[in-house]
Amino acid sequence: MRKLLVTILGISALAVCRPGFCIPPATAEPPGSPPVSADVNPLLGLPPLPVPADNPQTPAKIQLGNKLFHDKRFSIDGTISCSSCHDDNKAFTDNLPVAVGHHGLTGTRNAPTVINAAFNKLQFWDGREPSLEAQSKAPFINPLEAGLPSHQPILDIVRSDADYRKAFNEVFGVQADKLTMEHVSKAIASFERSIIAGNSAFDRYYFKADKSALTEQQQRGFQLFLGQGRCVSCHVIEQDQALFTDGRFHNIGIGINAIQQDVPPLVQAFLEAKAHGGNVDQMVLSDKKTSELGRFAVTQSFNDMGAFKTPTLRNIALTAPYMHDGSLKTLKDVIIHYNNGGVTPAGAQVNAYLSGGIRPLNLTDSQIDDLDTFLEALTSAQFAKPTASAVIPGDSHDKH
Amino acid sequence: MTNINRSRRHFLKTGGMLALGSALPISLVELAFAEPSQNFSFAYISDAHIQHIKDARFVRNWDRGLIRAVAETNLLTPKPDFVIFGGDLAQLGSQAELDHGAEMLSALNHKVHHVMGEHDYYLDLGAYWQKLFGPQYYSFDHKGVHFIVLNSIRTYDDWTYKRWPTAEQRMVEMAGLDNPNSSPFMVGDEQRQWLKADLAKVAKTAPIVVFSHSPLQKIYKGWNFWTEDAEQIQALLKPFNKVSVIYGHVHQIQYNQIGNISFNSVMATAWPWPYPNTYAQAEQYLPKLTVPMNRADPFFERDATGWQFINLSNGNVDMNFTLYSNTERVVRFDKLKKQPQDRDYQAESSRIDPQRHY
Numbered sequence: 049m050r051k052l053l054v055t056i057l058g059i060s061a062l063a064v065c066r067p068g069f070c071i072p073p074a075t076a077e078p079p080g081s082p083p084v085s086a087d088v089n090p091l092l093g094l095p096p097l098p099v100p101a102d103n104p105q106t107p108a109k110i111q112l113g114n115k116l117f118h119d120k121r122f123s124i125d126g127t128i129s130c131s132s133c134h135d136d137n138k139a140f141t142d143n144l145p146v147a148v149g150h151h152g153l154t155g156t157r158n159a160p161t162v163i164n165a166a167f168n169k170l171q172f173w174d175g176r177e178p179s180l181e182a183q184s185k186a187p188f189i190n191p192l193e194a195g196l197p198s199h200q201p202i203l204d205i206v207r208s209d210a211d212y213r214k215a216f217n218e219v220f221g222v223q224a225d226k227l228t229m230e231h232v233s234k235a236i237a238s239f240e241r242s243i244i245a246g247n248s249a250f251d252r253y254y255f256k257a258d259k260s261a262l263t264e265q266q267q268r269g270f271q272l273f274l275g276q277g278r279c280v281s282c283h284v285i286e287q288d289q290a291l292f293t294d295g296r297f298h299n300i301g302i303g304i305n306a307i308q309q310d311v312p313p314l315v316q317a318f319l320e321a322k323a324h325g326g327n328v329d330q331m332v333l334s335d336k337k338t339s340e341l342g343r344f345a346v347t348q349s350f351n352d353m354g355a356f357k358t359p360t361l362r363n364i365a366l367t368a369p370y371m372h373d374g375s376l377k378t379l380k381d382v383i384i385h386y387n388n389g390g391v392t393p394a395g396a397q398v399n400a401y402l403s404g405g406i407r408p409l410n411l412t413d414s415q416i417d418d419l420d421t422f423l424e425a426l427t428s429a430q431f432a433k434p435t436a437s438a439v440i441p442g443d444s445h446d447k448h
Numbered sequence: 449m450t451n452i453n454r455s456r457r458h459f460l461k462t463g464g465m466l467a468l469g470s471a472l473p474i475s476l477v478e479l480a481f482a483e484p485s486q487n488f489s490f491a492y493i494s495d496a497h498i499q500h501i502k503d504a505r506f507v508r509n510w511d512r513g514l515i516r517a518v519a520e521t522n523l524l525t526p527k528p529d530f531v532i533f534g535g536d537l538a539q540l541g542s543q544a545e546l547d548h549g550a551e552m553l554s555a556l557n558h559k560v561h562h563v564m565g566e567h568d569y570y571l572d573l574g575a576y577w578q579k580l581f582g583p584q585y586y587s588f589d590h591k592g593v594h595f596i597v598l599n600s601i602r603t604y605d606d607w608t609y610k611r612w613p614t615a616e617q618r619m620v621e622m623a624g625l626d627n628p629n630s631s632p633f634m635v636g637d638e639q640r641q642w643l644k645a646d647l648a649k650v651a652k653t654a655p656i657v658v659f660s661h662s663p664l665q666k667i668y669k670g671w672n673f674w675t676e677d678a679e680q681i682q683a684l685l686k687p688f689n690k691v692s693v694i695y696g697h698v699h700q701i702q703y704n705q706i707g708n709i710s711f712n713s714v715m716a717t718a719w720p721w722p723y724p725n726t727y728a729q730a731e732q733y734l735p736k737l738t739v740p741m742n743r744a745d746p747f748f749e750r751d752a753t754g755w756q757f758i759n760l761s762n763g764n765v766d767m768n769f770t771l772y773s774n775t776e777r778v779v780r781f782d783k784l785k786k787q788p789q790d791r792d793y794q795a796e797s798s799r800i801d802p803q804r805h806y
Contacts, residue, residue, distance in 0.1 A: 401520075
């Protein structure tokens with residue numbers, strides 16, 4: 049049911065979308081759901097959805113993308129689809145430290161949630177792709193993920209499968225023999241762009257002035273988030289919306305701390321390989337140490353050594369384990385990592401390239417708990433588990 | 449792509465090396481070997497201001513700045529021929545600070561030449577520094593270029609030897625800004641005589657590069673952006689065709705041309721001048737300043753600090769500033785105008801506007 053709901057949300061959201069711009073609707077209720085009050089806009093707290101001019105949202109396209117997203121035939125052994133790692137039932141991630149591909153092969157990075165990925169300025173942890181469209185093509189042909197040798201097997205399927213032929217023709221007006229990966233990736237991106245969610249307890253507290261939406265402890269946590277915790281400097285909140293990310297890349301002492309001595313030879317070897325045509329996607333996902341170079345692997349800039357993208361914190365309570373390598377099990381572990389000044393465990397050696405914003409925070413244990421509780425208030429109503437302590441009125445999808 | 453192309457062009461022009469920041473250094477190795485000239489590069493780290501709090505505690509922010517510059521210098525490809533440390537390794541000249549700084553610098557995979565800063569000097573007049581790093585002024589030749597290192601932060605003997613009851617007070621008075629008890633920096637008679645004799649052995653056509661901590665020109669006396677006998681030193685350097693002076697102390701990018709002498713400053717790894725006092729969620733250990741100014745990103749402690757590597761291209765200095773989370777800057781000698789020029793911001797129209805939201 050959840051999958052259906054998400055799809056419907058995307059469709060209802062598109063009534064006010066036009067290429068390049070989209071205004072969240074005042075309310076976007078799934079048809080047939082019980083009446084809910086007007087302030088339970090599922091997109092509450094989100095900015096306008098960016099939609100590329102050459103890939104406008106349509107219900108049929110989103111539906112096609114949904115199908116492609118879940119099609120396991122697009123892998124070397126027929127076991128892996130996008131949803132293998134971005135599971136609808138696990139907040140569009142897999143709750144594993146790093147993504148698992150065909151034959152149980154593991155990569156180097158934690159599968160990020162698709163929820164609100166549409167707002168990312170760049171895709172992947174290191175930002176190596178500029179859009180959902182570009183991003184969606186890579187995992188199919190990564191040897192550790194879907195493992196296809198090329199995109200040809202996908203094209204063979206969508207050109208011959210009667211349902212796909214019909215759907216692509218409907219959506220793009222394209223005949224089967226003219227079908228390309230651009231069409232496939234556009235449809236997948238459209239589907240992903242429909243998976244957006246605001247309306248957390250925080251949103252009702254902050255944007256609707258509903259003071260009862262956060263517990264007192266969560267309110268204390270919010271003040272720490274803004275102040276002593278220094279969280280908001282990267283996990284940005286604006287006056288009228290909050291994505292909880294600055295869209296930038298920071299070295300926060302995850303991964304690279306442990307391989308500092310190897311950085312000079314790694315850099316040399318990586319750049320040599322890249323200069324000789326090495327594929328960054330494959331190099332960073334197949335070698336743990338190379339992965340830790342972070343965005344440097346993309347830009348070759350000192351600023352980006354060991355740096356990874358600031359992820360959104362929306363629905364963060366649902367997407368454990370954490371960090372680009374899934375190395376921290378709980379949100380409390382994450383807060384403690386920052387409290388230590390960018391090291392885990394406390395007292396370990398900080399890497400030389402640590403972002404200048406990261407320093408010990410001197411939070412007490414109870415402050416850490418306050419922050420932890422606040423982060424649980426960022427879960428969107430439609431993804432909140434029914435067992436969660438705060439059952440949100442209007443969060444009715446489980447009754448469908 | 450633009451960056452890479454542009455950098456390659458830059459490379460071909462100068463024949464020097466490039467920052468990892470904007471190019472694929474590996475591709476440059478081949479180019480470098482294809483270039484037969486004597487062009488070479490060196491790195492320059494300066495003004496670390498390592499500050500002892502007590503026991504084994506040092507100010508973390510300053511430590512991190514130096515550690516980062518050292519680690520990045522070690523990644524330069526091709527390797528720079530040597531590294532200059534431009535002075536003010538310590539904050540108040542103590543052995544603990546100099547030892548701690550020297551230990552961090554020991555991670556460099558290069559020969560390091562040291563320049564004396566006033567923060568290293570005025571506690572024991574350079575005695576411990578000299579034990580660690582060698583003479584306070586000296587010269588050396590490298591690939592046809594004559595390098596001179598001066599201790600330019602000395603002052604009048606009366607001030608140094610007779611004025612202060614303790615060495616600690618002398619140190620603190622000299623470290624102060626806008627301090628009427630301070631005294632102007634100078635190279636002094638002894639070194640000027642040595643300089644004259646040293647220069648007598650050098651061909652007038654040989655490129656000369658002088659490293660000093662203070663500017664060897666007169667900019668602002670209150671903060672000792674100043675060398676009292678600057679004119680006399682400039683006169684000694686005048687007979688030479690190509691002279692460059694590279695100095696620290698000012699924690700910002702400055703460049704100038706006086707006659708035949710090009711002046712370039714280097715960035716600090718510790719903090720930028722001027723510096724705001726406004727963002728103080730934690731104890732900052734910043735010197736008290738009179739002219740606070742906005743900084744682009746106060747959350748990010750490395751903002752507006754950096755280090756640099758320098759191409760010597762046909763005897764002229766090209767400064768490449770590595771600035772964190774900031775547009776990297778290149779100040780290059782312009783052969784037509786015969787002066788240093790910012791590669792990107794020389795034209796009025798291409799300058800970055802100061803903040804105007806007040």
